Amino acid sequence: MANKKFLELVRNRRSIYGLDSSSPISDEVIVELISSIQREAPSAFNCQSQRVVLLFGARHQQLWNIVKDALRKIVPATQFKPTEDKIDSFAAGRGTLLFFDDTEVTTDLGNEYPTYRANFPIWAEQSNGMLQFAIWCQLAEVGLGASLQHYSNLIEAEVTKAFDLPSSWRLIAQMPFGGITAAPRAKDYLPMAERLRIFH
Secondary structure, rough: OOOHHHHHHHHHHHHHHOOEEEOOOHHHHHHHHHHHHHHHOOOHHHHHHEEEEEEEEEHHHHHHHHHHHHHHOOOOOHHHHHHHHHHHHHOOEEEEEEEEEEEEHHHHHHHHHHHHHHHHHHHHHHHHHHHHHHHHHHHHHOOOOOEEEEOHHHHHHHHHHHHOOOOOOOOEEEEEEEEEEOOOOOOOOOHHHHHHOOOO
């Protein structure tokens, strides 16, 4: 029988875009939750190549200013206001999680196991996705809203420089989180018959 508590956690995880800087728990407890989940998250060959940067306060704001500056270069000025409003909604949150893969670890595994070399970057993405999902569910459980964003190709070099990160860390996703100011939109579901096939 399915674990109802786990299913409830999965159902409660939604993309929340209405955020503010409040939090039902302290920053210290947030750090403890993130580190506990990261410690237990699965990875290929238990390589633990997932890396996380947790930003609060001015550093959280700095990240979204980097994103805004990058977008300003590619979005026409006459159309920039909706983009700016979207980025400001992320910046309004309590903090941001940055998810990375340490490519040095992933590359070393490929060299050690050449038969699977092409698979390790794929497995690294999958491992990172599992970590993101687990953290997202836990944030929802404690009453924090979050969403997953992907500006990596636009900001990776600047983020690496701004936060003095190793060059081997490849930026995968950004997760702004905070107090919830607006409920998520209704979620549509495809028929399970189109998504699940069962054979006996």
